[in-house]
Amino acid sequence: MKLTSKIFNSHPSSDGDFFLGMKRILGFKPKSLEIYKTAFLHRSMNKKDNEGNPVNYERLEFLGDSMLGTIISKHLYNEVPEGDEGYLTKMRSKVVSRKHLNELGKDLGLLKYVESRIPKAHFGDNIHGNVFEALVGAIYLDRGYNYCEKFINERVIEPYVDIEQLEGKVISYKSLVIEWCQKEKKPFNYNVYEDTGKDELKHFAVKLTIGDRMLAKARATSKKKAEEKASKRAYFALQSRIDNK
Amino acid sequence: MKLTSKIFNSHPSSDGDFFLGMKRILGFKPKSLEIYKTAFLHRSMNKKDNEGNPVNYERLEFLGDSMLGTIISKHLYNEVPEGDEGYLTKMRSKVVSRKHLNELGKDLGLLKYVESRIPKAHFGDNIHGNVFEALVGAIYLDRGYNYCEKFINERVIEPYVDIEQLEGKVISYKSLVIEWCQKEKKPFNYNVYEDTGKDELKHFAVKLTIGDRMLAKARATSKKKAEEKASKRAYFALQSRIDNK
Numbered sequence: 356m357k358l359t360s361k362i363f364n365s366h367p368s369s370d371g372d373f374f375l376g377m378k379r380i381l382g383f384k385p386k387s388l389e390i391y392k393t394a395f396l397h398r399s400m401n402k403k404d405n406e407g408n409p410v411n412y413e414r415l416e417f418l419g420d421s422m423l424g425t426i427i428s429k430h431l432y433n434e435v436p437e438g439d440e441g442y443l444t445k446m447r448s449k450v451v452s453r454k455h456l457n458e459l460g461k462d463l464g465l466l467k468y469v470e471s472r473i474p475k476a477h478f479g480d481n482i483h484g485n486v487f488e489a490l491v492g493a494i495y496l497d498r499g500y501n502y503c504e505k506f507i508n509e510r511v512i513e514p515y516v517d518i519e520q521l522e523g524k525v526i527s528y529k530s531l532v533i534e535w536c537q538k539e540k541k542p543f544n545y546n547v548y549e550d551t552g553k554d555e556l557k558h559f560a561v562k563l564t565i566g567d568r569m570l571a572k573a574r575a576t577s578k579k580k581a582e583e584k585a586s587k588r589a590y591f592a593l594q595s596r597i598d599n600k
Numbered sequence: 601m602k603l604t605s606k607i608f609n610s611h612p613s614s615d616g617d618f619f620l621g622m623k624r625i626l627g628f629k630p631k632s633l634e635i636y637k638t639a640f641l642h643r644s645m646n647k648k649d650n651e652g653n654p655v656n657y658e659r660l661e662f663l664g665d666s667m668l669g670t671i672i673s674k675h676l677y678n679e680v681p682e683g684d685e686g687y688l689t690k691m692r693s694k695v696v697s698r699k700h701l702n703e704l705g706k707d708l709g710l711l712k713y714v715e716s717r718i719p720k721a722h723f724g725d726n727i728h729g730n731v732f733e734a735l736v737g738a739i740y741l742d743r744g745y746n747y748c749e750k751f752i753n754e755r756v757i758e759p760y761v762d763i764e765q766l767e768g769k770v771i772s773y774k775s776l777v778i779e780w781c782q783k784e785k786k787p788f789n790y791n792v793y794e795d796t797g798k799d800e801l802k803h804f805a806v807k808l809t810i811g812d813r814m815l816a817k818a819r820a821t822s823k824k825k826a827e828e829k830a831s832k833r834a835y836f837a838l839q840s841r842i843d844n845k
Contacts, residue, residue, distance in 0.1 A: 406681065413685040414677060421673040425666040429740065432663050436651065440658040495674065500745035 373468070379556065380463050381494065382509060383502060390415075390497050394489040397471035412489035419492030422500075423451055426507045427516075434518060449521045450511070456484030459511060462576040463556070465490065514575060517587070528586035532563070535593060541566045545585070547578050561585045565593075618713070624801065625708050626739065627754060628747060635660075635742050639734040642716035657734035664737030667745075668696055671752045672761075679763060694766045695756070701729030704756060707821040708801065710735065759820060762832070773831035777808070780838060786811045790830070792823050806830045810838075 370388060377385045385391050396402055398411040427450045431443050438446065449455070460466070460483025466475060469486060494503045519525045536543040543565045550560035561581040563571045570592055573584035615633060622630045630636050641647055643656040672695045676688050683691065694700070705711070705728025711720060714731060739748045764770045774790075781788040788810045795805035805819045806826040815837055818829035 404681065408682045409684070414683075414688065417685045417688050418670075418673050418677050421666075421670040425663075425670045428663050428666040432659060432737075432741075436649065437653045438659075439654070440662045443659065443662050492677075496677075504745075 376468060380465070380490075381502075381506060383498070383505075385497055387497050390493045391490070392470075394493040395465070395468040395470055395486060397469055397473065399472040400470055401472075412486060415489035415492035415496075416485050417492070418495060419488035419490065420451075422495050422503050423488060423491050423507060423511075426504050427451060427512070429504075430508075430512050430516065446518070446521050450516055453481060453484055455515070456487050457481060458483075459515070460484050460487035462580075463487065463510065514580070527583065528590045529582055532565075532586045532589050532593070535590075536565060545582050547581060550574060563589050565589065621713060625710070625735075626747075626751060628743070628750075630742055632742050635738045636735070637715075639738040640710070640713040640715055640731060642714055642718065644717040645715055646717075657731060660734035660737035660741075661730050662737070663740060664733035664735065665696075667740050667748050668733060668736050668752060668756075671749050672696060672757070674749075675753075675757050675761065691763070691766050695761055698726060698729055700760070701732050702726060703728075704760070705729050705732035707825075708732065708755065759825070772828065773835045774827055777810075777831045777834050777838070780835075781810060790827050792826060795819060808834050810834065 373392065374385065374388060377388070377391050393410055394412050394415050396411045398409065398413065400411065402410040404410050424447060427447050428443065431438065431446050431450075435442070435446070457480045465483060465486045466478075469475065469478075469482065471478075475482075491503060491507065494506055517525075525531065533543065535541075543563070546562040546564065548560055549557070551558045556576055558574050558576055559578045559581045560572065560574045561578070561584075562569055563573075563582075563585040571585040571588035573581050573588060575581040575584050618637065619630065619633060622633070622636050638655055639657050639660050641656045643654065643658065645656065647655040649655050669692060672692050673688065676683065676691050676695075680687070680691070702725045710728060710731045711723075714720065714723075714727065716723075720727075736748060736752065739751055762770075765772075770776065778788065780786075788808070791807040791809065792804055793806075794802070796803045801821055803819050803821055804823045804826045805817065806823070806829075807814055808816045808818075808827075808830040816830040816833035818826050818833060820826040820829050
C-alpha cells in the first residue's frame with residue numbers, strides 16, 4: 356500500500372502548487388524543482404543533505420547575487436557607452452541595492468514560498484531580497500545563463516531600470532508631471548485600477564488624464580510603479596508638445 | 601591607389617598576427633576582433649569612438665571582473681557542498697585576488713598585446729590582471745557566456761584552482777614532498793625542461809624522481825607550477841603507498 360501510494364503521489368499536490376507558482380514567477384517551466392525549493396528554504400528548518408551538509412538558500416543567494424551583478428553589468432555596459440568603470444560600478448550598486456532587491460522580491464510575492472520555523476512576520480525586509488537572489492542562483496543551476504539573463508531582463512531591467520532615475524537626474528516622473536500641471540494650472544487625475552489580465556502576476560493599470568486628455572496609460576506590479584511609468588510617458592509626451600510650440 | 605591598397609589590406613598583417621595571438625590565448629577563434637583590441641587598449645592612447653566616448657580596456661575590465669567572479673562562484677558552489685556562504689565568499693576572493701590574476705595575465709603573455717603611450721616597463725604588476733579581466737569581458741561580449749565559462753575553466757580553474765591549497769591546508773605540495781624525502785632520507789630530483797609541444801602557449805615539463813623511481817610528471821605554463829603539479833601527484837602517490845604499508 357505504501358509503495359502504491361508512493362507511485363500515485365510521485366507529484367504530490369503541494370509539489371504541483373509549487374511548480375505552478377514557480378512557473379508563474381519565472382515565466383518558464385522549472386526542470387529540477389528541488390533546486391527551487393532550496394531557494395526558499397530558511398536555515399531555521401535545519402535541513403541537511405545525505406552527506407550531512409546544511410541545505411538552505413544562503414549558498415544559492417551567494418551564487419545569484421554574483422550572476423545578477425554580471426547581467427546588470429552587461430546591460431549597463433551596453434546602454435551607457437559614455438560611462439567609465441567608476442560610473443558603471445556606481446550604477447550597478449544602485450540597481451542591486453538591498454532596498455531595490457527587497458522591493459523586487461516583494462513584488463514577485465516570494466515570501467509566501469519561504470519555508471521557515473521562524474514566523475514570517477518576524478523577518479525583516481531583507482528576506483525578500485535574499486530569496487530573490489537565491490532564486491536567480493537556482494535558475495542559473497537549473498537552466499543556465501540564458502534563462503537567467505531572460506528572467507533578469509523581464510523581471511528587473513525592463514520594468515525597473517531607468518538610467519536617468521539611477522543617475523539622480525530624475526527622482527520621480529510623477530512629481531515632475533504634477534509640478535508642470537500646477538504651473539500650467541491644468542487639472543490632472545491618476546485613475547488606478549487592478550488589471551492583472553492574462554498576466555500571471557498581480558498587475559495595476561493607470562490612466563493619467565491632464566486637462567481633458569488621457570495622456571498616458573501604464574501597467575505594473577504595484578500602484579506606485581504604474582503611476583511612475585505613466586508619468587514618465589506623459590512627461591516625454593509633454594516635452595515634445597512644449598518643444599513643438 | 602589608396603582604395604586598392606585598402607581593398608588588398610582589409611586584413612593587414614598586424615591584424616592577422618593579433619588574430620592568431622588571440623586564437624592561441626583563447627583556444628577558439630574570435631569573431632569581432634575589435635572588442636579584443638579594446639581589451640588591450642590603455643587609456644594613455646586617448647582613443648575615442650565615433651560619439652567621442654573614450655575607448656580603453658577599463659569598461660571591459662569591469663565586465664570581466666564580474667563574469668569571472670560568477671563563474672568561480674559556480675565552480676565553488678558545485679565543488680564544495682559543505683561550504684557555507686561565508687566560506688564561498690572567502691574562497692572566491694582568494695581565487696580572484698589581484699596577485700592571482702596578475703600571475704594569470706603574465707602566464708598568458710598578455711602584456712605584449714597592450715597598446716599604450718606609457719613604456720610597458722613603467723607599468724606595475726596590476727596591468728597583467730587588469731588586462732586578463734578585460735579579456736574575459738571581451739569574450740563575454742564577443743561569444744557569450746559559454747565561451748567565457750570554457751575559457752575560465754581551461755585557463756583558470758583546471759590549472760590553478762586547488763581547494764586544499766586555497767583553504768590553506770596545504771601551502772605547497774613541493775615542500776610537503778621535500779619534507780617527506782628528508783624524513784625518509786630519500787634523494788629526490790626535479791628535472792625541469794621546456795616542453796611546449798603542440799600547445800599554443802609556452803609550457804614546461806618536469807619529471808620528479810624520488811630514490812630511483814620516476815614518481816610523477818607534469819606540464820604547466822611556468823617551472824614553479826609544473827613542479828607544484830608534479831609534487832601534488834607525487835604526494836598523493838606517496839600517501840597511498842604509506843596507507844598500503
